[in-house]
Amino acid sequence: GENVEQHPSTLSVQEGDSAVIKCTYSDSASNYFPWYKQELGKRPQLIIDIRSNVGEKKDQRIAVTLNKTAKHFSLHITETQPEDSAVYFCATQESGGGADGLTFGKGTHLIIQP
Amino acid sequence: EPEVTQTPSHQVTQMGQEVILRCVPISNHLYFYWYRQILGQKVEFLVSFYNNEISEKSEIFDDQFSVERPDGSNFTLKIRSTKLEDSAMYFCASSEGLGRIAGELFFGEGSRLTVL
Numbered sequence: 530g531e532n533v534e535q536h537p538s539t540l541s542v543q544e545g546d547s548a549v550i551k552c553t554y555s556d557s558a559s560n561y562f563p564w565y566k567q568e569l570g571k572r573p574q575l576i577i578d579i580r581s582n583v584g585e586k587k588d589q590r591i592a593v594t595l596n597k598t599a600k601h602f603s604l605h606i607t608e609t610q611p612e613d614s615a616v617y618f619c620a621t622q623e624s625g626g627g628a629d630g631l632t633f634g635k636g637t638h639l640i641i642q643p
Numbered sequence: 644e645p646e647v648t649q650t651p652s653h654q655v656t657q658m659g660q661e662v663i664l665r666c667v668p669i670s671n672h673l674y675f676y677w678y679r680q681i682l683g684q685k686v687e688f689l690v691s692f693y694n695n696e697i698s699e700k701s702e703i704f705d706d707q708f709s710v711e712r713p714d715g716s717n718f719t720l721k722i723r724s725t726k727l728e729d730s731a732m733y734f735c736a737s738s739e740g741l742g743r744i745a746g747e748l749f750f751g752e753g754s755r756l757t758v759l
Contacts, residue, residue, distance in 0.1 A: 563747070
């Protein structure tokens, strides 16, 4: 089955700086790569996603890059703000079928230092 | 904005008891899922459900687990004989399901299960 590795497990950055979280995956059949943000005690919420036919996608301060050859994808947050503090999970979906479950990484606890 | 709703928000049960967690997916969604998250750990896939049957299940989803869509709106997860290690947050999710193209998963607020 799919194996998703996520690094780092904890990331502390100064407010206003950029944060980068990286994930690698093992299954070359995966072609959907979402990122979820989970605040303490809350549900995971999708912040950005990318499909395998695209190399980069941006939404305001958030961007995701995908390298299918190397099987890794990254989340980039620029101009970080205190409300960006949360746990971020990457995920993959094999074959892109709606019935396939997501395989999540172990999460990155992002701490924004004022 | 439509939401996935789950009940109960928190359930405490004795080991060996049966538990049913309930979910109401977003009304026009076709795919339904259960995930679990042990405290401080990653979200883990349990099962997906489409067209009134299980589409995929993980190794975690053993014979103690079952899912059902008893009517047009509810989607339930049953754990027949709970174990201590079943203690976790259980998230229901649904997606629109655009054929073979993955759609965004919308998660419910979760049901926290504590097994004593």
